Amino acid sequence: MAFNLEIPYSHPFGHRGFTHSVLFALLWAGLLALLVGKSRKYLFFITVFSATVSHGILDALTTGGLGVGFFIPFNMERFFFPFRPIKVSPIGVSKFFSEWGFQVIISELKYIAIPCVLVLLFLYLLKPKE
DSSP: OTTTTTOOTTSTTSTTSGGGSHHHHHHHHHHHHHHHOOSOHHHHHHHHHHHHHHHHHHHTTBSSSSOBOTTTTTOOOOBOOSOOOBOOOOSSHHHHSSHHHHHHHHHHIIIIIHHHHHHHHHHHHHSOOO
């Protein structure tokens, strides 16, 4: 979205900037919990917050870009984790359907999809039988 609005990548509202910060995740989860969370607003809040903040965490595990602004607006520095196994996705549809895009899909399956499926399977197996 920031690219479409011609906001520079390194700007606090640029790609992986404020919308990837912990503050944004708190505000977004709170707003959605108030507007659409019918019952168990705290559970809805925790789910949306976790999903939003995890996006920044996953981006900080990628091999490209300028890093993630976890603490914007309090600290404008961008961060990566020391371990960065996820290949950064190319920007643009034509570039995504290429060898690079294929490598990204394999990387995301390996480091995101398969671990998620294993966690869900584990939780399912722990679920008490009725």
